[in-house]
Amino acid sequence: MFRPLPFFIGLRYTRAKRRNHFISFISLISMLGLTLGVMVMILVLSVMNGFDRELRTRILGMVPHATINGYQPIDDWQSLAGVLTAHPRVEAAAPFIQLQGMLTHNGSVAPVLVNGIVPEAEAGVSIIDQHLEAGSLDALVDGQFGIIIGELTAKRFGVEPGDKLTFVLPEASMTPAGVFPRLKRFEVVGIFKVGAELDGSLALIHAADAARLSRWQPGQVQGLRIKLDDLFQAPQVAWELVTRLPGQYYAQDWTRSHGNLFAAIRMEKTMVGLLLLLIVAVAAFNIISTLVMVVTDKKADIAILRTLGSSPRTIMGIFMVQGSVIGVVGTLAGCVLGVLAALNVSDLVAGLERLLGIQFLSSDVYFINYLPSELLWGDVLLICSAGLGLSFLATLYPAWRASRTEPAEALRYD
Template identity: 85%
Template sequence: MFRPLPFFIGLRYTRAKRRNHFISFISLISMLGLTLGVLVMILVLSVMNGFDRELRTRILGMVPHATINGYQPIEDWRSLASKLEEHPQVESAAPFIQLQGMLTHDGGVAPVLVSGIIPEAEQRVSIIGEHMEEGTLEDLADGEFGIVIGELTANRFGVRPGDKLTFVLPEASVTPAGVFPRLKRFEVKGIFKVGAELDGSLAIIHAGDAARLSRWPSGQMEGVRVKLHDLFQAPTVSWELVSGLSGDYYAQDWTRSHGNLFAAIRMEKTMIGLLLLLIVAVAAFNIISTLVMVVTDKKADIAILRTLGASPGTIMGIFMVQGSVIGVVGTLVGGILGVLAALNVSALVAGLEKLLGMQFLSSDVYFISYLPSQLIWSDVVLICSAALGMSFLATLYPAWRASRTEPAEALRYD
């Protein structure tokens, strides 16, 4: 089978056992460095992609993409929701009332944001119904003062469905006995778990009960929450929605409440990717030192080939092939190992946590409680292409030096 001379000799040099074992060792280190660099880049970027995905699906699946709030309580929220849903970017809409306060139980206190919802409407704009550990949203009935809490809140107070919690509003009631905070007892109807910080800071009640606590007539709402087809269009769409309404309304969107978290993850992914790329660059440029030593070791062979008629381009091709083989093998092995690691890192970390009896990511500190990973093949292609490109560039200078070798000068002392 015909093979070009540079390719044939370059492969022979790569497979041959050299007299100088130190050169072989440096070649192996260069290959392992590339493998490690590519593996780590794929793994870390997959984890960052996983955090990005969890932010979109979990956090932004629970918090509103956008809300249209009234300066006064909204009388007819159904007409408003129907008008909002006419916008092509709006998937669905549901009313809400939000209250801030504290939950107490047996001396324990925890701050909480209470969201008053209509269960059948909330299912269309939130993923909370998919993450109920105990009970359902339908268990919330108007007038029964039931509450659905997150798993962290339930564990903090040691309560389960059927137990009682006290909600303390940041208002004072003046009575003949003095000034007292406003309190209301709620019965736990369900527990949800999304594996995020919302498990310890959010509680849900029926909108009718929330209206009573706000001292509004039944049926009035604070605003309407909308779910968008493209959540990244939230600032633009929310402004368009408000502009199309005739009443006194204002808009808010998720970029104000959680946009900094999303921006931080995107920035960290970019910066970590650039820093890890330096590892690949160092490993790739180790090929330069390897080939420089190989050229020095093979000067006599180069001179003989030149004497037999090999052109400088042929000599340059031989060493470019040799260096490129190191880059291709290192990148290929690193890519395969990186893909396998990215696909299994969540299970491996979960197994390690179970073995050690500790949790690396706590929902009290981080917005999720496990290590997510999402392999994006375009990232794999980009990383491998960058590694191969740097490996190829690293071969140019040593190969050029080899092509400039003078046969007479190289054979003078041989």
């Protein structure tokens, strides 16, 4: 079988047991460093992709992509919803009323954002119905003052469906006995869990009940939440809708409420990727020291090859092959280990949390309470290409030095 001379001798040098064990050790360290760098880079970028995915699917699945709000309560929200859904980018629209206040139970108090919703329309713009641990959206009935709360809120108060909570509005009512805050008792009819900070800060009631608390007429709403086919088009689409609508409306979108978090994840992914690429570069350029020592150790062999008629280009190819083999093996090993780690890191961390009895990510601090991971093969290809490219570049200088070896000088003392 035909094999080019540089390829044949380069592989032979790679497989041979060297007389200098220190050179073999340095070669192994270079290979292991490259393997570790590639593996860590794949793993970390997969985790960053996971955070990015969870932000898009969970957080932005619960909060609206955009809202169209009226400066005055909207009377006929059904007609407005028809106008909004006529836009090709809008998939669904649902009315809402937002109230801020506090929930109290047995002396415990927690701030909460209460969304008044129409249950039959809410499923079109939110994933809440997919994450109900108890109860259902249909349990929110006009006039019965039911409330659906998050799992963290339920744990904080120690309540279950059927228990009562008191909602305190930040307004005062004048009574013959003096000034009192506005209070309303609600019955817990459902508990949701999305594994995010919203589990402790969001609650849902019927829009008609929210209108009564706001002292509006029945059927009036604050605005409409819309779901888009591409959430990244939210600012543009929201502006287009407002400019086309008759009357006085204003728009808000998710980039104002959670855009900073999304931008932070994107920036962190870019910066972490660059830092890890430097680790891969350091590991790859360790090949330079390995090949420089190999060239010094093989000067006699190089001189013999030159006297037998090998050209400098052939000598250069030999050591480029040898260095590239180290890079290929290290990169492929790191790729395999990185892919396996990225596919199993969520389960491994969850198992470690159960074993130690602690939680590394708490919803009170982070926006999700588990370590997500999403492996993108485009990232794997880019990382492996970078590792192989840097390894190849690292072979050029030592191989060039080998090709410049003079046979007479190399054999003078042998």
